[in-house]
Amino acid sequence: MQTHIFDVIIVGAGGAGMRAALESSTRAKTAVLTKLYPTRSHTGAAQGGMCAALANVEEDNWEWHTFDTIKGGDYLVDQDAAEIMCKEAIDAVLDLEKMGLPFNRTPEGRIDQRRFGGHTRNHGEAAVRRSCYAADRTGHMILQTLYQNCIKEGVEFFNEFYVLDIILNEDSGEPVAAGAVAYELATGEIHVFRAKSVVFATGGYGKVWKTTSNAHTLTGDGMGIIWRNGLPLEDMEFYQFHPTGLAGLGVLLTEGARGEGGILRNASGERFMERYAPTIKDLAPRDMVARAMVQEVREGRGGGPNKEYVYLDLTHLPAEQVESKLPDITEFSRTYLGVDPITELVPVFPTAHYAMGGVPTNVDTEVLRDNEHVVPGLYAAGEVACVSVHGANRLGTNSLLDINVFGRRAGIAAAEYANSVEHAELPDDPQGTTIALVERLRSASGSERTAVLRKDMQDTMDMNAQVYRTEATLKQALSDVQELKARYANVSIQDKGTRYNTDLIEVIELGFLLDLAEVTVVSALERKESRGGHAREDYPTRDDVNFMRHTMAYKSEDVSGEDYVRLDYKPVTMTRYEPMERKY
């Protein structure tokens, strides 16, 4: 075992982690610990853009952006956080440009902007051009630019170091961050990183579902670690299903395709979104579009031999526009479905995409241990966190914005805190839990296999906890997941080695996924209303009287010592926006 000492450690090297590192490393001794090489992170898969009210191509202001974000989130957004994000968005985009990001340009040479779902002028009048973009590779450019600037600034990376636990000092009776424990993939060695500040930027957990736009590696490790340490997870019932995944595969096709003028059609060619969102049609927020698509299929208007998807139509757009503004999704469609979007309709269906919920933080990215108190020295930013700027449904482009705004804030806050305190004492045997976990799984001889359990979990979650939910489907999902957790106790792996043991990594990841699947389903069962991305067919309307509140889930033990998911609630922060009915 090796021990390292830093002021700040950042866990995860996607957009949020590297944006934090750029701030932190100039202020304090910083290390970035990442399960993947930084450029493999899933920020690179984001396509359509990053919204900011630059007003480069038409009138816009950050207050309109704030309103859209809050309304898009079905009023579960913490309004103070949304104001901060939308106000700081402008500098966040300009900072990236100054770092070298190659944005598309207007004829005047300014950063170009295009339309995106739910982003409107003057509180819903019409779609507005707010998304700053680089073709359909905006996330790729952000990831590359941040990595390049980390090289420029000499940021220290520990690549392929898989963090498995945080170290908390509880001497005062309340937890304080003291470091993290990591497993080195190349050697199988355990490393203790002592730090004053720990920033979690570990991303989402889309692999809970079968049909997903998420990478294989998005297994909710950060949320899982927080959960296992008895800290809460917020709003886990709110998960976004992106409308346009390639049918049957889930590969993301950007909403920017509709921003460029693309249209969704059912099997008879009807532009069905006109019926669901008469004003902004195909550019309605994602939750509404995803439900409309499922509805069309359920009512027999789906396309294909099994009538199981709808179509994204780009054929009326000039070929040159599609090739230059949407080159990657054009290629994905050609490669994976053999469909050419220039001349053919592309089969699409919703795909599990983004966690609105996660580790609760305040606007300074400090992690909350309950509704009021923070864990000193512990921070979270990006998809792993729930600030909550996305509420019940995130608007497109606001995730790339979130990682830049709150990644930056996390880096500054973590470094400033680290510069103001001494290292917390390490508890006895800080690596004990991790060593026990790794050794148990490596030496287990049970009969269950990772791939089978993972598939069963993904199947039940796709079937029972997807775009539409009911009490019955959620109860089915819960009993399936709990049964899978019991079977997981009997899992074993074949690779018993120490070097690059990806068999071991996958079984550890599955453990986190199962925990998070359970929290998601339990939180969803108790939210007896429909709001944003959480659509309950048995409770089809929003219920502000009983459910205008955040869910806070805690891992607890009952009297017999059995773990269970305990739910509590937290008020929504309102500033100036009264909840209204959500129409587009």
Add this chain to the structure above:
Amino acid sequence: MAAVIEEAAPPEADIPVATDVTFRVRRFLPEHDSEPHWQDYTVALFPTDRVLTALEKIKGELDGTLSFRRSCGHGICGSDAMRINGRNRLACKTLVKDLDTDKPITIEAIKGLDVEKDLIVDMEPFFAAYRQVLPFLIPEGHEPSRERLQSAEDRARFDDTTKCILCAACTTSCPVYWTDDQYFGPAAIVAAHRFIFDSRDSGFEQRLEVLNDKEGVWRCRTTFNCTDACPRGIEVTKAIQEVKRALIFRRV
């Protein structure tokens, strides 16, 4: 308005069926093997399945010790470059239907970097070469309060090389790189090109020193392997030639 879409049931012959496909994988388990060896696996696959799907199936159903890197699964993270039937490709971007399945499909680690285990290679020398070319914007003068202006034409000048995902398919297809571990290889030159031809950048003189070294761009023998290997369709050899020309004429 688009025409009504005709939905005829496909004829029986068009319904895809899973068939057995054999993969011949070059294995190396450092804790057991002194030398790499070939191992065959047979799995049932649909023609539209990716090679990555096959590897996932082998690992999940047949042999958990088979080791490889992967993440996004659709060609944008650059984790799973490997030699498939002797050609550098991304496993997640190569479909079974595009390979000859009458004989075993060979899968090996990319060449020129040390094999750590099975298909996993040591990527550190690759990223070290990338860092050498100063792969970041080096601007001149005062920072503007708003964005720097750049015309659409100037932006287009370096568009091709912004697509690089650092998968190393180009660099590890280069015969010069295989034999000369001082040469920093095509991917690093692509990164240099991305900045040299960016109108906002003023770091040409600094990069020139690195690139003009005897192990720099002049080691390129223009074999075009890199261009063929690039899963992003970057014209790598052309980019290298443009960098060479810029060095000769000392301007972009």
